[in-house]
Amino acid sequence: MKQVHMVFFDAGGGHRSAAMALKRVLEKQQRPWEVCMLNLQELFDSLDIFRKISGLRLQDIYNITLKKGWTLGSPQLMRAMHGIIRMYHQPQLRLLTEYWTGKKPDLVVSLIPNFNRALHQSLQRRHPGTPMMTVMTDLADYPPHFWMERRQPQYIVCGTDRAVEQAREMGFPEQRVLKTSGMIVNPDFYEPIDIDRRAARQALGLRDDLPTGLVLFGGHGSRALNLVARRVDASELPVQLILICGHNQKLADKLRARQWRMPVHVEGFTREMPKLMYLADFFIGKPGPGSISEAVRMGLPVIVERNAWTLPQERYNAEWVESEGVGIVVPTFKNLVEAIERMLAGGEYERFRGNANAVNNRAVFEIPDLMEQAMAARAAY
Numbered sequence: 001m002k003q004v005h006m007v008f009f010d011a012g013g014g015h016r017s018a019a020m021a022l023k024r025v026l027e028k029q030q031r032p033w034e035v036c037m038l039n040l041q042e043l044f045d046s047l048d049i050f051r052k053i054s055g056l057r058l059q060d061i062y063n064i065t066l067k068k069g070w071t072l073g074s075p076q077l078m079r080a081m082h083g084i085i086r087m088y089h090q091p092q093l094r095l096l097t098e099y100w101t102g103k104k105p106d107l108v109v110s111l112i113p114n115f116n117r118a119l120h121q122s123l124q125r126r127h128p129g130t131p132m133m134t135v136m137t138d139l140a141d142y143p144p145h146f147w148m149e150r151r152q153p154q155y156i157v158c159g160t161d162r163a164v165e166q167a168r169e170m171g172f173p174e175q176r177v178l179k180t181s182g183m184i185v186n187p188d189f190y191e192p193i194d195i196d197r198r199a200a201r202q203a204l205g206l207r208d209d210l211p212t213g214l215v216l217f218g219g220h221g222s223r224a225l226n227l228v229a230r231r232v233d234a235s236e237l238p239v240q241l242i243l244i245c246g247h248n249q250k251l252a253d254k255l256r257a258r259q260w261r262m263p264v265h266v267e268g269f270t271r272e273m274p275k276l277m278y279l280a281d282f283f284i285g286k287p288g289p290g291s292i293s294e295a296v297r298m299g300l301p302v303i304v305e306r307n308a309w310t311l312p313q314e315r316y317n318a319e320w321v322e323s324e325g326v327g328i329v330v331p332t333f334k335n336l337v338e339a340i341e342r343m344l345a346g347g348e349y350e351r352f353r354g355n356a357n358a359v360n361n362r363a364v365f366e367i368p369d370l371m372e373q374a375m376a377a378r379a380a381y
Contacts, residue, residue: 002033002106002375007119009041009112014290018137018184019111025187025364031372036103040115043099047091085114085145096122107375110134111184113146113313120154131374133157135367137183138289140316141166148172155374159183159363162316178370182361183293186274190297190362193278201279204265206240211344214242214280214300216291219269221248226255228284228333233261235337239344241284242267242276274298282343282352283327284336286310287317296359301352302327303339325355 004026008019016039023035085092096118108123108130110116120132133155134147140162141147147163148156151171157178158164167177198208206212213232217225229243240263245252247269255266267276273294277283283295287304295302306318306329318329328339343349 003036003104004033004371005036005038005103005105005108007038007040007108007110007112007115009039014137014288015111017186017290018135021184021186021364022109022111022135022367026368028187029368031368033106036105038099040112043095044092047088047095089118092118093122093125097125100126105130106378107371108132109371111137113138113142116147116154117145117149117152120149120152129378131155131378133178133371133374135184136163138313138317139163139183139320140313141170142313143170146313155370157367157370159361160320162320180363180366180370182359182363183289184364184367185290185293185297185361187364188271189274189277189294190365191274193275195275195278197279200275204242204279206242206263206265206279210238210240210263211282212240212242212280213282213284213303213340214244214277214295216244216246216283216285218286218288218291219246221245221251222286223251224286224333226251228336229255229264231333231336232340233264237262237337237340239340240264242280244270244273244276282340282349287314287321287329289314289317292317292321293361296324296326296356297361299353299357301343301349301356303330303336303343304328305330305333307331324359325352326359327352327356 006019006023008015010016019037026033026035092115100123105127108119110119110132116134123130123132135157136147136159138147139160148167148170155176155178156167156172157180158167159180159182164177164179201208215225215228225243225245229241232239232241243255243264243266245255245266245268249268252266252268270276277295277298277300280300283300283302285291285304287306287310292302302321304318304321304327306315321327322329328343330336330339343352
């Protein structure tokens with residue numbers, strides 16, 4: 001049986017989600033492979049300088065930064081983090097080389113940025129000729145040394161034409177640049193939803209006759225969600241909101257305790273996102289690749305913000321929203337009310353929704369075949 005190793009970590013949550021979604025599809029397709037999961041943060045814990053100083057893992061610091069909205073200056077922080085990663089490159093190589101010892105991988109699939117150089121070098125040191133594939137969970141790279149390493153002999157899976165262009169610019173040969181129809185989305189979003197939409201809305205305390213926005217700022221919540229909801233509530237817009245707080249229980253409790261003018265449903269961490277998006281008419285949030293892809297998969301037009309506080313690796317996502325015509329990008333959520341009015345006016349909503357429905361993203365089902373091809377071509381790798 002062939003052995004496939006998939007590498008992820010929990011910074012932001014999207015990398016684990018993508019890895020688990022891909023694993024589920026592999027199992028459902030009954031691929032004759034042994035799938036091994038590697039949480040790189042756990043392997044690198046002994047090297048985590050941030051944990052030594054603060055007691056918090058790097059991924060926990062990242063998630064707190066998102067939760068608090070402390071993202072201004074993130075490009076400078078990214079450069080500093082890359083410097084630290086390069087400083088610890090040799091210890092990373094040592095730990096990874098030890099990890100590969102005794103294992104017999106036929107393919108290594110990385111669903112993370114920043115560490116693909118160490119992953120590839122350690123793999124070739126212990127198992128020369130074993131193919132490695134990086135599956136990007138961002139719509140575009142943020143060079144240097146983020147998703148792509150220049151001319152590194154490996155496969156790179158790109159979900160957009162922009163990422164393909166970047167891979168070519170980085171010296172990847174054509175046969176190593178693999179294009180999918182989008183980002184990995186949980187396979188649950190492809191299952192039919194057989195519920196009475198009107199009754200389901202009413203069960204959540206929502207009206208069946210009002211446009212419904214779903215507000216999401218990542219799996220760890222964000223105070224921006226509270227500000228957005230209050231801004232919409234203070235307007236006279238005839239809309240209602242579904243607020244997704246994720247793991248931020250404190251935020252969820254605060255929102256549930258508030259008296260709202262409009263109908264509001266507050267949800268904590270949930271595994272029913274496809275159902276909740278089915279009940280919504282549009283999406284409001286940060287331009288994260290996962291949430292945008294999920295919303296568009298469900299036919300929801302999106303309203304996202306792009307400014308100096310936007311994470312650098314997510315800024316292209318806002319450009320993609322505009323180029324695909326699937327939503328509206330605002331420089332600040334102070335313009336949110338006007339954006340909602342524009343989206344719901346005249347035939348604009350139908351245009352945005354039609355464009356979203358036209359995006360036929362089936363990447364999670366396409367990648368297993370690409371993995372198969374990479375293993376089949378191992379002799380020529």
